[in-house]
Amino acid sequence: xxxxxxxxxxxxxxxxxxxxxxxxxxxxxxxxxxxxxxxxxxxxxxxxxxxxxxxxxxxxxxxxxxxxxxxxxxxxxxxxxxxxxxxxxxxxxxxxxxxxxxxxxxxxxxxxxxxxxxxxxxxxxxxxxxxxxxxxxxxxxxxxxxxxxxxxxxxxxxxxxxxxxxxxxxxxxxxxxxxxxxxxxxxxxxxxxxxxxxxxxxxxxxxxxxxxxxxxxxxxxxxxxxxxxxxxxxxxxxxxxxxxxxxxxxxxxxxxxxxxxxxxxxxxxxxxxxxxxxxxxxxxxxxxxxxx
Amino acid sequence: xxxxxxxxxxxxxxxxxxxxxxxxxxxxxxxxxxxxxxxxxxxxxxxxxxxxxxxxxxxxxxxxxxxxxxxxxxxxxxxxxxxxxxxxxxxxxxxxxxxxxxxxxxxxxxxxxxxxxxxxxxxxxxxxxxxxxxxxxxxxxxxxxxxxxxxxxxxxxxxxxxxxxxxxxxxxxxxxxxxxxxxxxxxxxxxxxxxxxxxxxxxxxxxxxxxxxxxxxxxxxxxxxxxxxxxxxxxxxxxxxxxxxxxxxxxxxxxxxxxxxxxxxxxxxxxxxxxxxxxxxxxxxxxxxxxxxxxxxxxxxxxxxxxxxxxxxxxxxxxxxxxxxxxxxxxxxxxxxxxxxxxxxxxxxxx
Numbered sequence: 108x109x110x111x112x113x114x115x116x117x118x119x120x121x122x123x124x125x126x127x128x129x130x131x132x133x134x135x136x137x138x139x140x141x142x143x144x145x146x147x148x149x150x151x152x153x154x155x156x157x158x159x160x161x162x163x164x165x166x167x168x169x170x171x172x173x174x175x176x177x178x179x180x181x182x183x184x185x186x187x188x189x190x191x192x193x194x195x196x197x198x199x200x201x202x203x204x205x206x207x208x209x210x211x212x213x214x215x216x217x218x219x220x221x222x223x224x225x226x227x228x229x230x231x232x233x234x235x236x237x238x239x240x241x242x243x244x245x246x247x248x249x250x251x252x253x254x255x256x257x258x259x260x261x262x263x264x265x266x267x268x269x270x271x272x273x274x275x276x277x278x279x280x281x282x283x284x285x286x287x288x289x290x291x292x293x294x295x296x297x298x299x300x301x302x303x304x305x306x307x308x309x310x311x312x313x314x315x316x317x318x319x320x321x322x323x324x325x326x327x328x329x330x331x332x333x334x335x336x337x338x339x340x341x342x343x344x345x346x347x348x349x350x351x352x353x354x355x356x357x358x359x360x361x362x363x364x365x366x367x368x369x370x371x372x373x374x375x376x377x378x379x380x381x382x383x384x385x386x387x388x389x390x391x392x393x394x395x396x397x398x399x
Numbered sequence: 400x401x402x403x404x405x406x407x408x409x410x411x412x413x414x415x416x417x418x419x420x421x422x423x424x425x426x427x428x429x430x431x432x433x434x435x436x437x438x439x440x441x442x443x444x445x446x447x448x449x450x451x452x453x454x455x456x457x458x459x460x461x462x463x464x465x466x467x468x469x470x471x472x473x474x475x476x477x478x479x480x481x482x483x484x485x486x487x488x489x490x491x492x493x494x495x496x497x498x499x500x501x502x503x504x505x506x507x508x509x510x511x512x513x514x515x516x517x518x519x520x521x522x523x524x525x526x527x528x529x530x531x532x533x534x535x536x537x538x539x540x541x542x543x544x545x546x547x548x549x550x551x552x553x554x555x556x557x558x559x560x561x562x563x564x565x566x567x568x569x570x571x572x573x574x575x576x577x578x579x580x581x582x583x584x585x586x587x588x589x590x591x592x593x594x595x596x597x598x599x600x601x602x603x604x605x606x607x608x609x610x611x612x613x614x615x616x617x618x619x620x621x622x623x624x625x626x627x628x629x630x631x632x633x634x635x636x637x638x639x640x641x642x643x644x645x646x647x648x649x650x651x652x653x654x655x656x657x658x659x660x661x662x663x664x665x666x667x668x669x670x671x672x673x674x675x676x677x678x679x680x681x682x683x684x685x686x687x688x689x690x691x692x693x694x695x696x697x698x699x700x701x702x703x704x705x706x707x708x709x710x711x712x713x714x715x716x717x718x719x720x721x722x723x724x725x726x727x728x729x730x731x732x733x734x735x736x737x738x739x740x741x742x743x744x745x746x747x748x749x750x
Contacts, residue, residue: 142508144515189700199454202511203649203703206456210642211696217689323689327638331516338509369527372520379513380501387509 113244114364115357120249121318122356123256127311128333129340129348130260131304136342137280138300139194141201145185145208147330149305150312152212153177154321155220157313158227167228174309182305186298194297216323224325227316252314259310260349263303267345276300328372332359335379341389350391405574409567416563420556428555430667432627435562436620437663439569441647442656443616446573449654450582451609452589453502457514458617459641460521465491465621466631467525470538480542484565484622491618492611499610518641522633537632540625558627565623569616574656576612585609617644639692646695649702652711661710669694 128146135143143149153174161170185208193200231247267273278286279296287293311333312326319325336355340347355378362374382389420428444458465487472478472486498517502510525532532538543554576582587595588605596602625631643666651662670691677687706713 142512144511189704192704198508199448199452200703200707202454202508203645204700206511206642206645207696207699207703209696210639210646211693211700213639214689214691214693214696218686218693221683221685222689324638328519331512331519334512335516338512367527369523372516372523373527376513376516376520379516383505383509383513384501387505 109241110364113242114360116243116245117249117364118357118360119353120245120252120356121315121360122336122353123253123349124311124315124329124352125333125336125356126349126352127256127259127307127314128330129337129352130263130345131307131311132334132337133340133342133345133348134263134300134304134307136337138276138297139186139190139201140198141190141194141205142334142342143301143304144202144205144330145212146304146308147326147333148209148212148216149178149181149185150308150330151321151323151326152216153181153305153309154227154312154316154326155216158220158225158321161228167230171230171313174313175306178305178307178309178312179302180305182308183298183302185305186301190301191294213323220323222323224320224322227313227321229317233317248317255310255314256349259307260345263307263345266303272299331372332375335375335382338379339382339389341391344389344391347389347391351389401578402575405571409571412567413563416559420559420563426555428553428559429627430671431559432555432562432623434663434667435559435566436623436627437644437647437666438566438659439623440617440620440644441651441662441666442566442570442573442659443613443620444644444648445651445653445656445659445662446577446585446616447609447613448648450577450585450589451606452585453606453609454511454645455502455514455610455613456511456638456641456645457498457517457521458613458644459636459638460514460517461491461494461614461617462621462624462640463521463525463631463633463636464494465618466625466636467532467538467621468618469622469625470540470631471531473540473542474538480561480626483542483626484619487622487625488615488619491621492615494618495611495614496607498614499607502606502610515638515641518636518638522636525633533632535633537630537634539630541629542626562623562627565619569619570656570659573612573616577656581605581608643695646699649699650710652708652713655711658711665710 128150131146132143135141135146156177157170157174159170160173161167164170189204189208190201193204229246229248231251233246233248235246236243236250265273267277275286275291275296276299278289278291279293280300283293286296311329315329316325319329332355333352336352337348338351339355340349340351355375358378359371359374363371416431420431440458440462444455448454468487468490469483472483478486498514502513505513525537526534529535545557584595584600584605587598587600588602592602595605621636624635628635647662647666648659649662650665651658651660673690673694674684674687677690678684682690708715
């Protein structure tokens with residue numbers, strides 16, 4: 108029972124990271140119907156930027172802010188330069204382009220920073236919290252990870268629901284053609300969507316790197332599990348992405364805790380296959396007309 | 400007729416390779432063996448993407464299955480080489496049935512994601528069960544050249560022959576398959592799934608079959624890799640390998656087996672060349688090792704944006720074999736499928 112509580116709470120912390128990646132994928136998918144395979148590599152790269160800034164300034168929060176800003180810029184830059192030309196092309200072109208970005212960023216990180224594993228600092232203490240005599244299996248930093256992603260998700264929800272930029276984002280995602288007729292600059296809105304996705308992805312990278320270490324391929328497995336979380340949530344629904352991330356994080360933490368951490372990706376694959384076979388539109392899909 | 404033409408081309412290629420291996424150094428023999436490995440894997444991927452319109456980012460995982468099958472069969476049962484190759488391909492094909500059955504229901508981005516997850520997940524089996532798969536060190540494979548060739552015969556030349564022969568056989572088979580009823584059916588499914596189904600084709604079975612063929616090719620390539628590098632370890636089958644295969648297929652030009660040859664040449668020769676140049680300019684080996692990886696990325700993006708038909712498409716256009724087209728390999732996939740209004744962005748900026 109003690110282990111069960113520890114695995115559950117630890118899973119929530121990891122799940123929130125998957126949720127952040129899933130959220131960034133959903134943001135891009137809703138706007139452009141493109142799945143951004145480079146999301147994990149972008150997050151890895153912005154985390155390296157944070158690593159450099161922390162090394163120079165000695166301040167964790169300066170690095171944190173630099174990573175988020177870099178994510179914002181990188182997302183917008185990528186959309187403007189290489190994604191815009193393929194937005195109307197068959198979907199596989201965009202798949203190949205974002206895969207190209209994935210290996211390009213990993214290679215570039217290897218060239219600049221080398222391939223060795225680097226430890227990335229945590230924002231808060233990583234010693235385990237206790238409730239009375241019971242070790243909870245999570246640290247102050249894990250609580251921060253969960254709260255940060257939750258805050259980002261709530262921030263996005265507020266942005267989408269209560270601001271005019273959010274209204275334009277929703278309009279462009281719902282029907283780009285009609286939105287354009289009503290005067291929405293759809294191109295700019297799509298860039299904004301990619302920038303926000305870059306920001307959320309960068310957040311995920313900074314939050315998870317104390318646990319995974321930082322190296323060029325460090326976000327590969329986090330990314331594929333974030334993708335799985337997004338598919339569980341239906342790929343269309345931000346709420347689904349967060350819930351999907353939580354479900355996956357907790358479930359995989361049981362697998363890792365009880366069966367061995369090497370099996371986590373295998374079970375992630377199994378979860379993805381099962382969900383695609385039996386409920387391809389996900390648990391929270393907004394529409395059922397989508398082809399998988 | 401088609402069979403005779405393909406067999407004739409294969410015989411000419413065999414003679415060329417024989418001359419090359421006899422004339423060139425043993426390092427070139429090694430490269431020929433390497434090119435043959437990538438050629439088989441990329442040819443399988445070309446058939447999958449170009450003919451059946453599905454994508455796989457997980458063919459490196461099938462190569463791992465083939466390689467480990469070879470190592471285990473050789474180690475425990477001491478099978479000879481001529482049995483190892485087909486057995487490894489068959490085992491990878493069985494894995495392909497399992498993945499393909501799930502994949503047949505998926506389109507573009509979903510399929511790519513699921514197969515990418517396969518490539519990420521599979522190597523962790525080896526570390527999870529070190530008793531069977533040897534953990535991070537992997538397993539060693541010992542296949543020696545037949546004694547009939549003599550004691551002084553360079554083993555790399557023999558390996559180059561073995562791999563080249565396997566690659567030629569695979570290419571002849573794939574070329575015939577592409578021209579056969581099955582190949583035509585794949586193209587029909589790729590171009591318009593609904594029309595193909597209405598014409599009586601079993602769409603799901605054809606998609607699975609394409610996956611199985613590409614998995615078998617990848618399995619054979621993995622087996623060849625295991626034999627000529629005489630070891631298998633999880634570190635050889637990273638996501639980068641799967642993406643290198645995709646890069647090779649895209650550079651060469653999807654949908655043409657000749658393109659697979661260009662792709663495998665680029666994938667094998669260019670990284671070695673780049674690393675030589677980089678280290679001779681005083682760059683460290685980690686930097687040199689990462690330059691080809693970054694270059695794969697640049698090439699994938701550039702080819703998709705500028706020359707969607709790849710090298711082979713460019714050559715054909717240059718020699719006027721096909722009318723110039725900007726269509727690219729996936730153009731016909733969706734031209735007939737009406738897109739939902741939510742994904743229309745064509746009148747960009749005309750508000």
